[in-house]
Amino acid sequence: MAKIVDYGAFADRLKAAPNRWDVLREFHEEWGYAVRPGSDRWDRWTEDEHETYVRALSGEPRDEDGLEGVDLALPIPAALDEWWELPFNSFTHDSQHYETNPVYPPTVRPDPSGYGVAGPLQDDSDLVAPDADRRVCVFMAENQYCNEWGYLAAEAHDPDPRVLVSVDDDRWALQARSVSEFFLQLTVQRLPRTLGWSAEIYDGEEIIDGDEDDLRARITERMPELGFEPWAELQQDTIVYGGPDVLAFVADGELGGIAFAGRTPRAVLDLAERLGVKLTEEDLTEPGEY
Known part of the structure; x- marks a missing residue:
């Protein structure tokens, strides 16, 4: 990972991309x-399921076949x-x-x-x-x-x-x-926090260092959004912000939450320093295996 990827420019990258599959492939690689x-x-369906679907499309009689909601x-x-x-x-x-x-x-x-x-x-x-x-x-x-x-x-x-x-x-x-x-x-929501170096800064109950609202304000002021709609899941909206080799996930709702994920441990520690959060490498979760 010698080349640094600036996710602060991701929104412009998204706008300029001819299609999303190219960006998805690149993101996997990064x-x-x-x-x-x-x-x-994991295939879309088994051979039998596909045959059932094709027969149904042709209007052939069919038994209960799992397509009731289709x-x-x-x-x-x-x-x-x-x-x-x-x-x-x-x-x-x-x-x-x-x-x-x-x-x-x-x-x-x-x-x-x-x-x-x-x-x-x-x-x-x-x-x-x-x-x-x-x-x-x-x-x-x-x-x-x-x-x-x-x-x-x-x-x-x-x-x-x-x-x-x-x-x-x-x-x-x-x-x-x-x-x-x-x-x-x-x-974007899933891979960085499992395959990258990550830190839960605020998990709904405690914060590593400093005031949560102040940290949210600093992230909003200093880091660009990635250019997506807010991610809505489990009664909260999450906005992702980008920097050099690093992402910040900021969620609202009752659970709340702020997390960092980086391609390298240095990227996470540098972001924490820029935002006034005291982190050491011992605070980071290493990339998981897959």
Whole structure:
């Protein structure tokens, strides 16, 4: 990792990128992720599941086959299938980093099978026209289904539609400007804190040194955001800020939380020094194995 990556410039990098898959591949490489030779892969579906889906699309009679929540009239956006096939995809090879469950093929909300927990897009949302289809097609969920992520049924024909997240009171909020950006954002949330050097500065109960509100203010003033929508999960929103080889994760909500993750221990310690936080290498969590 001789070359320093300035994540303070990530938002501009995101705007300039022709597509999100290139940035996703680069991000994997920057944090030291590589698919291990011979590792197993999580496929979208088994051969039997695919056959069932194709038969259902053709209108052939079918028994109870697990597709009750799937609207076969809605296409699956191309970006979702592209993500499953990415050769460097850390989710499909090492899903333990993610604490989420894929839903494939996507199922609609409200779910006619009764399995999905969220409802349709709320009536007062301005994310679609008043007379548009207000169902949401869910393709990923937090392990306990506390949050679900999906695209609007009204935008299912878009190759890379916007992504919504289920939040409090069965409401949906915008999570990402596209499916491909969602998967990049999910990776940013997960990989650095498992594959990088990390430190929990504030975990909802105590802070290593100094006042939490003051630290939040210093991060906001001195570090640029990465350019994503706030990450909504487990009743809190997290904004990620960037610096040389380092990221700062700042969450609001009842749990709160501030964490640093760096490509090197020096990057984390340098950030702490710039922000007035007393850290030593003994305070850092080493990169985990995968």
